[in-house]
Amino acid sequence: MLSRADADVPVDTPRIPAREAAERELSKPMYHENDPNLLQRTLDRFWEWVGGIFDTASTVTPGGVLGMVVILLVVVALVGALWWRLGTPRPTPTTSDSLFGDRPRSAAEHRTAAEAHAAASRWNEAVQERMRAVVRSLEERTLLEPRPGRTADEAAAEAGRSLPAHTAELRAAARSFDDVTYGGRTADQRAYQRLKDLDRVLERTKPQLSSAVRGPAGGTAE
Known part of the structure; x- marks a missing residue:
């Protein structure tokens, strides 16, 4: 028979086995049926992190939360102003400054494209296509040897050797x-008209025989 003193002594369960027993009990599915899934937990932690950033910023910003909101609005306004002023960023060409693209076209095709751009007042594109027409025409007349990757400056310099009277106009067109x-x-x-006039003049101009580009057989191009 137990004495009264023995009945009043609490049961002393070891700490580690008790903790393990509690963990096993709490790991049962019945206790986790309403827990959020992994995505929800990730989103909750993300928003907690964002909230922490705002809380920290609001404590160091003059005016607290209102001051921080004002600063954010100013930043957004500055970004919008820069975007409006500079426009949408355009990719920088990574190729060389070659005059022609990948698909070769005849001088007549370049002239047709140039006139279509000019009719729509797209003067940049019109100038580009007319310059290509000038160079392609010289290649078709064998006054220039067709060479991939040639730049407008190189074409003008090479053409000036067989058409010295038009060297200045060719260089201006390349510029x-x-x-x-x-x-x-x-x-x-006006810039397009100058190129168009040069194209027409060069079509009627004969090269100097002493400096013309020689063909594959060694003859002189006419």
Whole structure:
């Protein structure tokens, strides 16, 4: 028979086995039926993190939360103003400054494209296509040897050897092409008309025989 003193002594369960028993009990599915899923827990932690950032910022910003909101609105307004002023960023060309694209076209095709752009007052594109027409026409007349990757400046310099009387006009045309293609300049009707006039003059011009480009057989191009 137990004495009264023995009955008053509490049962002393070891700490570690008790904790393990509690963990086993709480790990049963019945206790986790209403727990949020992994995505919900991730979102909850993310918003807690964002809230912590705002709380920290509000404590160091003059005016607290209201001051922070004002600063954010100012930043958004500045970004919007820069976007409106600079426009949508355009990808920077990664290729060389070659005059022609990947698909070769005839001088007549370039002239047709140039006239279509000019009719729509797209002067930049009109200047580009007319310069391509000038160079392609010289290649078709064998005054220039067709060479992939040639730049407008190189074409003007090479053409000037067989057409020395038009060296200045050719260089000016190359500068116009480079200005609108790589320099961010805007062409106008006058710039296009100069190129168009040069194209027509060169079509009627005969090269100097002493400096003309020689063909594959060694003859002189006419």
